Structure formats: structure tokens, C-alpha cells
Amino acid sequence: MARVPPTVDISFAGYSEPWLNPACTDMVEHASASGHGIRISTTLIGMNGRDLKRLQALHFRVFLVHVVDDSTYMNSRLVRGKYVDLVRQLVGADISSMLFMVVGNVHPDLVEIIPEKALVRSRPRCVRLQKFILTSLKQGSQSRAQ
Numbered sequence: 001m002a003r004v005p006p007t008v009d010i011s012f013a014g015y016s017e018p019w020l021n022p023a024c025t026d027m028v029e030h031a032s033a034s035g036h037g038i039r040i041s042t043t044l045i046g047m048n049g050r051d052l053k054r055l056q057a058l059h060f061r062v063f064l065v066h067v068v069d070d071s072t073y074m075n076s077r078l079v080r081g082k083y084v085d086l087v088r089q090l091v092g093a094d095i096s097s098m099l100f101m102v103v104g105n106v107h108p109d110l111v112e113i114i115p116e117k118a119l120v121r122s123r124p125r126c127v128r129l130q131k132f133i134l135t136s137l138k139q140g141s142q143s144r145a146q
Helices: 024-033 049-055 081-092 127-145
Strands: 010-012 038-042 062-066 098-103 119-122
Touching: 010 024, 024 038, 024 049, 049 081
Parallel strands: 010 038, 038 062, 062 098, 098 119
Antiparallel strands: none
């Protein structure tokens, strides 16, 4: 961080979930204290209420939550009591620039929680490819089960 100019925003996102690293909130706070703009893109997996309380003290250029859908494109087994509670706390938190994005339909347990005005609905770019992959995965798991 010492070599990165403060004019450069730091993004906590990627192919792997940022909060699977237990030090993610520490890193976000450090980047913010160093004067960097912060961009978050997360499914919230790995985040907890303590992280959320610490994040409320910060300003974000973007805080984007990828919402779990109705199992069409994401594993809906991730939606359990603690996750639903965290989403509820997040909606009630005063976090700047918060948006929610879903591909497909919002998971039924989250529909009433996420404000429609903050929800961005996206369509998959390659529906045929995604359906092929999902079908292949299902067929592969069925053949392994036999």
C-alpha cells in the first residue's frame, strides 16, 4: 500500500469471495485510512455482524452485494438464518453507495428484505452456456451418485 498513490481506488472483489479472508475488514480499514477510495463487490459470504459494524464507519465509492438468487445461477444453500440476518442488518446500516445486484430472481427468503430501489437486476450473458454447464454438473453428480 505504501507505493500505491492515494488517488487509486482499492477494490475488494474478485473470483474468490473477499470475506473468506478473515483479515478482509482489517485490509479495508487500512486502505481507507491510507486515503484510498474503496470499492466492495461481495456476496457477504464470510462476513459477520462485527465486520459490518466496523464497515459502517467507512465511506465507499461502491458497495455492491451480489444477491443470492432462487437457485437458478447460485447455490441457494448459502441462504440460512445467519445470512438472512446479515442481509437484514446491512439493509438497515448506513453504508454509502450500497447496491444489490441479482442475476435472475432474488432468493425467496430475501425478497422482502432488499429494497427494490437499491436492486439492480441483471441478465446472464450466455444463458445457453450457463444452462449447459448446470445440466452437465447435475448429470455428472447424478452419475457419480449411481
